Amino acid sequence: MAxxxxxxxxxxxxxxxxxxxxxxxxDAYDKVKAHEESKKLFDEFRETQLKFQQMQMQGEQIEEEDLKKAQEQAQAIEKDENIAELMAAEQQMSQVFQEINQIIVKPLDEVYAD
Incomplete structure (x- = not known):
């Protein structure tokens, strides 16, 4: 049976x-969305992250000015308790994904183990 x-x-x-x-x-994202300033900060930071990812994929250099802007955004985000809660929750989920990934690739790891 397949x-x-x-x-x-x-x-x-x-x-x-x-x-x-x-x-x-x-729940944490709902809190971010419920607070206008948190949502604005979050959206701006995500936009910057996506821009950086796209630039890296295209082999483009990230300008010093853009890096400074991203650092300022990161500092503002760290001070926002709604976003901090969301980021902590995302970190927990990331840990779950890492554990699941280890389980998923285990059969292949065993195939290639010498």
């Missing part, structure tokens, strides 16, 4: 959606 990996992936998705980590992110 294993349907996509079916298992959908079950994992459901499990993630029902996890405490996911709920913490959702």
């Amino acid at each position: 294993v349907n990996l996509q079916e298992h992936a959908h079950k994992l998705e459901d499990a993630l959606r029902n996890s405490e980590e996911y709920k913490a992110i959702k």
